[in-house]
Each structure stands twice: as structure tokens, then as C-alpha cells.
Amino acid sequence: xxxxxxxxxxxxxxxxxxxxxxxxxxxxxxxxxxxxxxxxxxxxxxxxxxxxxxxxxxxxxxxxxxxxxxxxxxxxx
Amino acid sequence: xxxxxxxxxxxxxxxxxxxxxxxxxxxxxxxxxxxxxxxxxxxxxxxxxxxxxxxxxxxxxxxxxxxxxxxxxxxxxxxxxxxxxxxxxxxxxxxxxxxxxxxxxxxxxxxxxxxxxxxxxxxxxxxxxxxxxxxxxxxxxxxxxxxxxxxxxxxxxxxxxxxxxxxxxxxxxxxxxxxxxxxxxxxxxxxxxxxxxxxxxxxxxx
Numbered sequence: 647x648x649x650x651x652x653x654x655x656x657x658x659x660x661x662x663x664x665x666x667x668x669x670x671x672x673x674x675x676x677x678x679x680x681x682x683x684x685x686x687x688x689x690x691x692x693x694x695x696x697x698x699x700x701x702x703x704x705x706x707x708x709x710x711x712x713x714x715x716x717x718x719x720x721x722x723x
Numbered sequence: 724x725x726x727x728x729x730x731x732x733x734x735x736x737x738x739x740x741x742x743x744x745x746x747x748x749x750x751x752x753x754x755x756x757x758x759x760x761x762x763x764x765x766x767x768x769x770x771x772x773x774x775x776x777x778x779x780x781x782x783x784x785x786x787x788x789x790x791x792x793x794x795x796x797x798x799x800x801x802x803x804x805x806x807x808x809x810x811x812x813x814x815x816x817x818x819x820x821x822x823x824x825x826x827x828x829x830x831x832x833x834x835x836x837x838x839x840x841x842x843x844x845x846x847x848x849x850x851x852x853x854x855x856x857x858x859x860x861x862x863x864x865x866x867x868x869x870x871x872x873x874x875x876x877x878x879x880x881x882x883x884x885x886x887x888x889x890x891x892x893x894x895x896x897x898x899x900x901x902x903x904x905x906x907x908x909x910x911x912x913x914x915x916x917x918x919x920x921x922x923x924x925x926x927x928x929x
Contacts, residue, residue, distance in 0.1 A: 648728070654858075655892055657733030657819070657866040663726040676725045687891055689848075694855045696848075717854065718892035721845045722812050722872035723774050723884035 647703070647710040651677040654717050664703050670714075671699035677716070688716040733866065735821045741788050741828065741928035749781065749924045754908040756927075762798035764805055764905045772842050772874070774882035779913060779922040786826040787899050787912055787925040793817075793829045794927050798910070800834060801873035801903040810844035811903075812837060812872040814854070816865050819897045827868040827897040833857040841875050843884075869899035876906035881913050881920050889915055899923065 651660045651673065660677050670690060678685035690697040692714050697706055708714075746756050757763050789797075797813070804811035813834030819827050834857075835850035846854070858865070870893060872885070879902040881889065889900050894915050903910045912925045 654865075654867045655898070656895060657864055659731045661728045661731065663728060665724060668725055672725060676727065680727060680730070684891065689851050691851070691855050694852055694859065696851055715858075717851065718814075718867065718870075718888075719846065720812065720870050720872075720888040720892055721843070721884055722810060722870075722888065723843050723882045 647708070649673070649708060649711070650713045652713055652715040653681055654715050664708070666702065666704040668703050669699065670697045670701050670706055673714070674699065674716070683716070687719060689719050691715050691717055733819070733864065735819050735825065737822065738820045739822050740820075740826050741926070743929040744926045745791060745929055746927040747785070747924065748912070748926070753910050757798060757905070757908050757910065760795060760798055762802040762905055763908050764802065772877035774842065774884065777881040777883065777886050777920050779881065779920050781922045781924065782914075782916070783924070785924045785926055786824060787914070787923055788826065789829040789925055789927050790831070791927055791929050793831050796832050797871050797901065797903060798905070800832070801871075802905045804837075804839065805873060805875055805905045808841050808875065809837070809839035810841065810873050810875060811839070812844040812846070812870065814867050815869040815871060815899065815901065816858075816861065817868045818863065819866050819868065825897050827899060829868060831861070832871070844872055868897060869893050869901065871901035871903060874902060874904045876904065878907045879904045879909035879911040886920055889913070889920065890918075899925075
């Protein structure tokens, strides 16, 4: 199936093909590597829910055409 | 197997920067602006912050604009959290446009419940859904053009932890960090330019 990963920091998007047994972590690693980001530094959202990295595409109930978004998790001091 | 088909890069609209400027940092006094809006704190206990202060110089070129309503939300949030003795934080939501160079505009903010102390702040993990709700209300192709947070009486500057956040997430030439101190009555903006932190001017528009 085809999904889109959006980078909230730039508005850029990646369209990608994934399979049902791919994990969210693998998807984010792929996108993060492409954008040269640290994959572990982000909260991943699908609509109003946080996606857990260990879930597969099937378990996360990702559907064809879904958009998942990388949200920063900043710290200030 | 995962296969990347294509990247669709955000297209920057060609448009002149906002014209209806009501405040320009560097030309006007931000303390007076904050005072007029009622977002300063007269007296609190002094807080000793041990964070390393990153020295910066002020860039001349104006390429960062904040809508008045967004600025008021930021100042109000920082003020209300300061009254509780805690730092505030949120995302700067807006867009990036082009007119004789890139510039960024803050139209709104997104924030949520915080794990905050007088010298530290981050979002509570379970609070991100509040941010998602806010993002879902936005009808245009938004960009997180930066973040804001507050300091409590130890002035407006980028600490080493702030700089880490800037380098990790907001390292593009249009990204900014706003640091508000309602006690010392300062609001400064910073940006990474060639991996170096610089203070930048900003304008508030109607």
C-alpha cells in the first residue's frame, strides 16, 4: 500500500510503498534517513493518535493513502 | 520491503512580507509592548539558572514575522506559567514564503500540558494529542517554523539545551526560536545560520 510521511518542520512529504508486516519504526527510519534526521527523536502521529514504533502496518491499522507525520519533541531550559 | 516513490517538497509562495507592522524589534521597545499588553511580572523570587548562555550577535535583516494574535497567545502563555513559577513552551505554526529571499511567518501556536519547572520544560508525552487536535484545525499547509519557550527572570538567551533542540529539530534557515522572559521583560528571537546561533529581528503584524 502507499502511504505518505510528512515532516512537520519543513512541510515536505515522502510518498512510499509499504507492506503489512513493515513496522512503524522501519517506516520512520526510512524517512528519517532520507531527511538525515534522528528517527528516535520524533513523536509519530496518525490523525489524533500517537503511533507506537513497534507496531506493524497491519497492527497500526494503516490504510492506503494515510499520512503520518513526524512531530518534534523539544526540550527547553 | 519499503520503497520511497518520491519526495514532494513544500513549495514556497512568492508574496511580499506583511505590511501592517505594529512592532519591529530593534526599532521599538519590547518591554513597553509587553507592559502595554499586561504580560509582565512585577516581582518574583530570583531564580538562579546554571545553564550555559550561548553568546549571539543580532542579525540586521528582517525575515521573521509574527501575527499579533499569535504573539499575544505566546506572551499570555509565558506570563501565566511564570505566575506558577514554571517555564512555558509551544510550537510556532505558520508558513515559509519567498520575497527577495525566504522569510517565515507565525500565524498561530500549538501547545499542550507540560512537564515544567523554573528551569526546564518539555511536553508531557500524553499531551501530544492536544497538539494534534490543534494541528487538525489548521486549514492550510502549515510548517512548524520554530518553537517558543520562557525563562523566569534569568533573561532571554539560548541555553545549551535550547541550542540542542534548535540543532535537532529547527535547523533550517527559516526556523526560529523565541525566548520570552516576562520578568526581565524581554522577547528575543534566534536562528541557526551556518550552524551558528544568531539573534534575529522580528516584526509583529496585524
